[in-house]
Amino acid sequence: MTNSNPSDQTLLPALSALALKAGAKALEIYGTDFKADAKADASPVTEADRLGEEIILAGLREIAPEIPVLAEESASEGKVPALGNVFFLVDPLDGTREFINKTGEFTVNIALIREGAAALGVVYAPAANKLYEGAAGAGAWLSMIDRRPQRARTRPRRRRKPVAPLARDRRFSENSQCRRLRGGGLIAQILPHRGRRC
Numbered sequence: 159m160t161n162s163n164p165s166d167q168t169l170l171p172a173l174s175a176l177a178l179k180a181g182a183k184a185l186e187i188y189g190t191d192f193k194a195d196a197k198a199d200a201s202p203v204t205e206a207d208r209l210g211e212e213i214i215l216a217g218l219r220e221i222a223p224e225i226p227v228l229a230e231e232s233a234s235e236g237k238v239p240a241l242g243n244v245f246f247l248v249d250p251l252d253g254t255r256e257f258i259n260k261t262g263e264f265t266v267n268i269a270l271i272r273e274g275a276a277a278l279g280v281v282y283a284p285a286a287n288k289l290y291e292g293a294a295g296a297g298a299w300l301s302m303i304d305r306r307p308q309r310a311r312t313r314p315r316r317r318r319k320p321v322a323p324l325a326r327d328r329r330f331s332e333n334s335q336c337r338r339l340r341g342g343g344l345i346a347q348i349l350p351h352r353g354r355r356c
Contacts, residue, residue, distance in 0.1 A: 164222050166278050166293055169270065173280045174291055176217040177266045178303070180210035180250055181284035184257070184266065188285070194258050197234045202254045207231050210250030210266060218246055218268075225270070244272050262286065 164172070184206040194202045211231045218227050226239040229248040239245075246268065251257060253264030262285035269279030278293040292298035 166270075166296075169222070170278050170280070170291055170293055172217070172221045173268045173270070173278070174282075174289060176214050176221075177268055177280045177282035177289065179217070180213045180266045181282045183209050183213060184251055184264070185284045188257065188260070194254070199234065201234075202258055203231065203234070204251070204254060204257060206257060207251040207254055211248065214248050214250055214266075214268060218248075222246075243274075244270070247271050247276075 187204065187206040187209070192204055192206070194204050197203050208231055211229050215227060215229060215232070218225070225244055225246055226241055227246040227248055228238065228241060229246075229250070231250065232238075248269075249265075249267040251264055252267050256263040264283070264285065266282040266284065267279070269276045271277065276292075276294065279291075281290040282288070283290075287303045289301040289303060290298060291301070
């Protein structure tokens with residue numbers, strides 16, 4: 159399976175397969191009574207971080223041995239390869255604290271960086287069973303594992319006026335416009351005076 163110059167078309171499915179494999183190992187550990195250790199910077203690390211990175215690094219060595227890999231756990235141990243304009247960036251378990259607290263909000267991340275920008279990458283959320291894949295210029299896809307991929311939709315961010323939450327106080331300045339939300343809470347959106355009071 160070694161390819162001296164893999165194309166993005168062949169690389170993206172391979173990265174997805176590695177993320178799924180590392181995610182499966184993370185879920186296996188997630189269901190146990192695992193322990194967490196502290197790295198030199200005092201951030202937590204688990205067996206899922208370490209084993210996930212081992213799985214991904216072994217796969218990347220097989221798929222694209224000539225491309226260096228900057229991986230979180232290796233880097234935290236001082237193992238940082240010489241990086242050029244093209245390298246893989248790996249976080250085998252993003253959200254280690256959430257993993258430890260068993261919130262289900264953790265991901266496996268693998269990206270190919272070219273000229274300082276992500277050229278393609280995958281983000282797998284094992285607990286949610288969601289795989290996000292994307293390539294610069296081609297778009298992004300969301301797959302629910304065991305279902306067909308869907309094109310991920312994006313939209314430009316809308317500019318919004320600042321919103322300030324206020325504690326259930328019904329007296330606001332004349333320069334506020336209020337709106338009642340579920341549960342009886344109030345939010346005041348600071349707007350020019352419109353002749354109304356809350």
